[in-house]
Amino acid sequence: MNLTKEEQIILKHYHDLINLSYQRSIPAYSQFGSMSELELAYKALDEFYGHQNVSEEVQYKLYGGYPEAERKIICFLPDDRQSPVVEQDFPIACIRFLPANKKFCDELNHRDYLGTIMGLGITRDRIGDILVKKDPVFKAGTAYVFCKKDMVSLLEGITRIKHTTVVAKEVAFSSADWEITYKTITGSVSSFRLDAVLALAIRTSRSQTVALIQSGKVFLNGRICTENAKKLEEGDIFSIRGYGKFRYDKANALSKKGRYHITVQQYT
Template identity: 40%
Template sequence: MTKEETLFQRRLLDLANMADQRNIVLFSDFLSLNELNIYHSSKKELGFVTCRLFGGYEAAERQMIAFIPDALSYDIGTDPESLPYGWEYPFSCIRILPLHEKYADKLTHRDFLGAILHIGIERSKIGDILLTEDGTYVFCHNTMTELLCQELTHIKHTSVYAQCTGLKDFSWHPSYETIHGTVASLRLDSLLSLAFNSSRSSLTSLVENGSVYVNGRLTTSNGYKLKENDIISVRGYGKFKYCQTLSETRKGRLSVELQRYK
């Protein structure tokens, strides 16, 4: 690991120790895919507390860790967002809408993120940004919620307004394209080729260079065998889920179903 990654791992251990010693629930900031990978690699060292991951909705990419001491872990459920009674994740859901829909630009994820960072909010305080038909939703650390709602008034040439929406009222299901095809095996490189309609050879470097994550864990082996419901994220390409193997052809190839997120 790099020096920065080692410091991040130490930060996770410090949070876990403080939660255990003070008998309270503590939270990380929103973690990137690489930081989530470091967390997954540190589970043994963090085994003295219960950890929960949540980013506001199922399959969120950027998530917070809740560090729960043993004394408080007896009454938590099995759901990822389940916390001891009286505790909540310290982030809000912000809905962003154009002031005048008729004159609004067609804005991208990058446009929203750039505008949010421009008003002085650090990336670690922002979770996923979801562009939907009824507005754009941003998950934001509670310490930055008021600033975002007050200061985010323009994105490029579009006037916007932001308002807090309760997490319990938020419901969103990802939009995806279903892909069917045949592969020689369930190797990672084979399914990458099918998901992104590219040759295996053109995608192998993505795996070897550390651009591919399976369920938040960095995976650098093209021969890694995927399991049903694994979610694969690829920097610069997007993400998809390997749903199931449907059948086997006479030639021994596997007919599979994928869902590529839009």
């Protein structure tokens, strides 16, 4: 695994956090990381503990503010911790953005919010997922931005996104009314192998999906998967860089031609 200079810096940072947790017997929290960056955290854990000894809830815990989060914080756990780390312990806050006047606003998207936030000098690793909920009537809907807790005052100070005046306020996760939406994809496959299901999900050939898998562009349940023959189970979540995020929903009856009818849900 040849790492870029930036990846080497991230890997060293994870190593430092693992050592901090181990030596001081305290939970050590990272910044927000993408799936690719979190793969470096797993590498650091494997190098520190040995691959056979690493498991979630024992050496580490992940959370991004809500169950389906793409960007997450990893908490490295001490061996002798006295109490479990729970989701509420993570230094994550949720900021809700609402247009001040729904009649006079732009149609805002993920890029608009991220661009404004980055324009404040906030680095990407301080921000988690950005969820934009469209309004059925007005152009600008509601946006929820997950961030590190020390970013709350800065984000609450934002009053304008593009040409739209907004009101930003921290809210409890339980009061946020976002919802995950899907596009349903149906079709038939010869097997439940990863390459076969991916080919259906993105409407391409199996040879092309094999190339995507082997180039490290496919994540299965949050981890890079380079095994094209991996058998999927109902509920598995896979992401393909450049194509989106999907959930293998269910398999139906076997057809007369020996193919399986399946349903895949694409996150929208």
